[in-house]
Amino acid sequence: MKIILIKCGGSTLEELSAEFFKSLQELKKQNYRIVIIHGGGPDINQMLGQLNVQAEYVNGLRKTTAEILEVVELVLAGKTNRRLVHMLESHKLSALGLNGSDAGLLKGCYLNKEELGYVGEITEVNGELIDSILAQGIIPVITPIAITNAGIKLNVNADYAAAAVANALKVEQCLFVTDVEGIMVNGAVQEILPAEEVENLIASGEIYGGMIPKVTSALSVLQKGIESVRIVTGKKKIYQNEQWFGTKILGKERLCK
Numbered sequence: 196m197k198i199i200l201i202k203c204g205g206s207t208l209e210e211l212s213a214e215f216f217k218s219l220q221e222l223k224k225q226n227y228r229i230v231i232i233h234g235g236g237p238d239i240n241q242m243l244g245q246l247n248v249q250a251e252y253v254n255g256l257r258k259t260t261a262e263i264l265e266v267v268e269l270v271l272a273g274k275t276n277r278r279l280v281h282m283l284e285s286h287k288l289s290a291l292g293l294n295g296s297d298a299g300l301l302k303g304c305y306l307n308k309e310e311l312g313y314v315g316e317i318t319e320v321n322g323e324l325i326d327s328i329l330a331q332g333i334i335p336v337i338t339p340i341a342i343t344n345a346g347i348k349l350n351v352n353a354d355y356a357a358a359a360v361a362n363a364l365k366v367e368q369c370l371f372v373t374d375v376e377g378i379m380v381n382g383a384v385q386e387i388l389p390a391e392e393v394e395n396l397i398a399s400g401e402i403y404g405g406m407i408p409k410v411t412s413a414l415s416v417l418q419k420g421i422e423s424v425r426i427v428t429g430k431k432k433i434y435q436n437e438q439w440f441g442t443k444i445l446g447k448e449r450l451c452k
């Protein structure tokens with residue numbers, strides 16, 4: 196089974212184009228099974244703003260109090276996930292919204308309870324549940340909330356959640372769909388970026404902010420032997436006639452071949 200994991204960033208959800216959905220239709224016709232994990236940081240911040248709650252981040256991760264966790268789940272599962280599933284359905288792509296904390300889909304543990312509060316990292320993925328949905332030709336659309344063994348819900352950065360699911364399912368392709376056409380270096384979008392260069396680009400500041408968890412996740416996925424990881428915009432097509440768009444991050448072994 197050829198599985199593609201697609202992470203849809205909150206930055207792009209409002210702007211997903213008809214071409215993007217057409218690409219997904221084409222991928223399905225080519226017998227790819229699609230799994231989607233979504234973000235929604237901007238949606239959460241908008242709601243926190245309405246509630247007069249200040250958003251705070253440490254290294255790009257949201258400090259999550261019990262009150263903020265409730266807002267995160269309300270927004271991500273109740274609004275963002277619903278909207279994305281509806282968009283897929285309106286493009287004739289059968290989709291099922293899933294909260295990561297249900298049926299042990301995403302099991303997790305605290306990342307740094309003292310500093311970040313209810314923020315988690317994923318330790319286990321219920322791959323059988325995902326496989327059973329994929330077997331029916333349905334796209335699972337996953338909200339990145341994990342659950343601990345003690346039944347506590349945790350907020351997980353969507354890029355890291357995507358990497359954990361990609362690694363657990365051993366997907367063929369992993370795509371980070373965002374609001375830029377790819378990774379830019381000296382103002383130009385890169386078609387191919389060797390994994391070795393990524394750390395230097397972070398150190399030099401060419402890769403910064405929200406792109407850092409994406410490339411870090413990409414490297415973790417490549418280390419597990421997944422063939423290719425791409426950063427691509429949702430404003431245009433991501434795939435057509437066996438051609439992929441965006442920046443391809445190339446793993447070390449691949450580069451040697």
Ligand SMILES: Nc1ncnc2c1ncn2[C@@H]1O[C@H](COP(=O)(O)OP(=O)(O)O)[C@@H](O)[C@H]1O
Binds near residue numbers: 204205236372379405
């Ligand atoms: N080298 C780079 N090339 C392209 N974008 C970059 C780069 N470094 C940082 N960025 C920023 O990363 C952003 C995407 O990350 P983010 O806003 O967190 O998106 P998402 O919500 O999709 O996860 C881009 O809009 C851009 O501002």
Ligand SMILES: CC(=O)N[C@@H](CCC(=O)OP(=O)(O)O)C(=O)O
Binds near residue numbers: 235239255339
């Ligand atoms: C722990 C943590 O930071 N969780 C993220 C989850 C959403 C997310 O990652 O959304 P984007 O992909 O749009 O950034 C948050 O609360 O914003």
